[in-house]
Amino acid sequence: MRAMLLRERAEVKVEGLPRRYPELPWREDPLEPVDLPAPEPGGGQVLLRVEACGACYTDLDIVEGRVGCKLPLILGHQIVGRVVEAGPGAEGLVGARVGVAWIAWACGTCKFCGRGLENLCERFRATGCDVDGGYAEYAIAYADFVHPLPEGVEAERLAPLLCAGAVGYRALRLADPPDGGRLGLFGFGSSAHIVIQLARALRPSLEVYVFTRSAEHRRLALELGADWAGHPSEDPPAKLDCAIDFTPVGETVARAMELLDRGGRLVINAIRKQTPVVLDYARHMWEEREVRSVANVSREDVRGLIRLAARSPPRISVQRYRLEEANRALRDLKAARVVGSPVIVPT
Numbered sequence: 001m002r003a004m005l006l007r008e009r010a011e012v013k014v015e016g017l018p019r020r021y022p023e024l025p026w027r028e029d030p031l032e033p034v035d036l037p038a039p040e041p042g043g044g045q046v047l048l049r050v051e052a053c054g055a056c057y058t059d060l061d062i063v064e065g066r067v068g069c070k071l072p073l074i075l076g077h078q079i080v081g082r083v084v085e086a087g088p089g090a091e092g093l094v095g096a097r098v099g100v101a102w103i104a105w106a107c108g109t110c111k112f113c114g115r116g117l118e119n120l121c122e123r124f125r126a127t128g129c130d131v132d133g134g135y136a137e138y139a140i141a142y143a144d145f146v147h148p149l150p151e152g153v154e155a156e157r158l159a160p161l162l163c164a165g166a167v168g169y170r171a172l173r174l175a176d177p178p179d180g181g182r183l184g185l186f187g188f189g190s191s192a193h194i195v196i197q198l199a200r201a202l203r204p205s206l207e208v209y210v211f212t213r214s215a216e217h218r219r220l221a222l223e224l225g226a227d228w229a230g231h232p233s234e235d236p237p238a239k240l241d242c243a244i245d246f247t248p249v250g251e252t253v254a255r256a257m258e259l260l261d262r263g264g265r266l267v268i269n270a271i272r273k274q275t276p277v278v279l280d281y282a283r284h285m286w287e288e289r290e291v292r293s294v295a296n297v298s299r300e301d302v303r304g305l306i307r308l309a310a311r312s313p314p315r316i317s318v319q320r321y322r323l324e325e326a327n328r329a330l331r332d333l334k335a336a337r338v339v340g341s342p343v344i345v346p347t
């Protein structure tokens, strides 16, 4: 099978961006196109023919070493595929169209799994990190951790739901915007452009303010129903009751916290921040302002999102890449040049 393989970590070289990790090689193409034997499903596993796989900022975090994963590695944790083969115990899935998200496997027995927090499982395995992912023609998945997907919807419109959508949905649930309240979204990439539509579907009376440095992203935000869109340095029309920070930088946290109203809550939807988060207690946290992170997703997050998307399908802007163009997808993510969701299609 054709696959894009990460053999060693590297800083992704993008025209106009300074070098940040001199200890790493600096490469425009950190992923290598390779031809590998298709993997064989073991007990309880299935083999998928990949129809599409979303690319995510986390993939960039992995390549650049901010998130530790196995090597060599096939990236990709938003896989839409068809089950073409199954190991013992998973035969019933052959022929099914399924999705695979960041949660590749959780143990089911640790204290977190026992409390319904399988996203925090002590032995959590992540797709495209601890196990190979979907930047390939075929991928292996654990049968208990695949999600049934509808037929008749283009694979490239389903793939972004599996991370950008699912983690965004979890972040939105944790932010818990009140009816008639004001939600701030910081950064407007793949996840936020889906979350704004989920927020509208779940809480029609919500006011949504979007903060992003990209003029093109501000235009898309207004088109998708934002009540206000501005540069992060601009003040919105009113204080925020809750906010979600999708950006990779630390400075946004303090900015979001100072715009929160009393008792407001900020949820950080980013696996790593590239610059420090500095908070002043009196200015950013006093009066019961809260901050929390989102880690991983549970199967229920993914399935809840798929159900919600079937009821009120979000309009997803897709930027399509061929498998061999996966390096360009990473560069575009790094340069914040993607409008909507980047998706890799192996055919």
Ligand SMILES: [Zn+2]
Binding pocket: 056, 057, 058, 059, 077, 102, 163, 164
């Ligand atoms: Zn992701």
Ligand SMILES: [Zn+2]
Binding pocket: 106, 107, 108, 109, 110, 111, 112, 113, 114, 118, 120, 121, 122, 123, 124
């Ligand atoms: Zn567990």
